[in-house]
Amino acid sequence: MKKIVAALFVLCFSVILCGGLFFEKHCDLYPMTGVVVELETETDSVVFEDFNGNLWAFEGIEDWFVGDIVAAVMADHGTRTIHDDEIVSVKYCGYIE
Numbered sequence: 001m002k003k004i005v006a007a008l009f010v011l012c013f014s015v016i017l018c019g020g021l022f023f024e025k026h027c028d029l030y031p032m033t034g035v036v037v038e039l040e041t042e043t044d045s046v047v048f049e050d051f052n053g054n055l056w057a058f059e060g061i062e063d064w065f066v067g068d069i070v071a072a073v074m075a076d077h078g079t080r081t082i083h084d085d086e087i088v089s090v091k092y093c094g095y096i097e
Contacts, residue, residue: 028076029088032056035096036068046070046090058087069093 034048034056045057048070056072073088 027078030074030076032072032074033093034070034072036064036066036070039064039066048072054082056087058090063092065095067097068095 032050034050036046036048037055038047039045039061040047040057041061044059044061046059046061046064047055047057049055058072069092071091071093073090075086075088076082077084077086
């Protein structure tokens with residue numbers, strides 16, 4: 001019985017510590033600039049290309065046009081790869097003819 005109680009205690013304690021109740025995942029924000037390259041009307045998405053050639057998309061094509069410059073705030077989710085980064089916000093910054 002003591003072994004079962006001890007095992008449950010260790011299991012609960014490890015879930016609490018590793019599950020994020022005491023520690024938050026470190027996430028940094030960074031700026032990104034890009035140019036709108038496509039408007040997807042079926043999904044109401046704006047696709048823009050950053051200056052490294054990566055494509056990103058966000059919803060809401062209302063006032064966006066191909067060639068518009070996008071300033072985005074990105075969240076890196078605490079990882080070294082950009083493939084899981086998320087767009088936090090976007091702003092219009094002009095256009096390229």
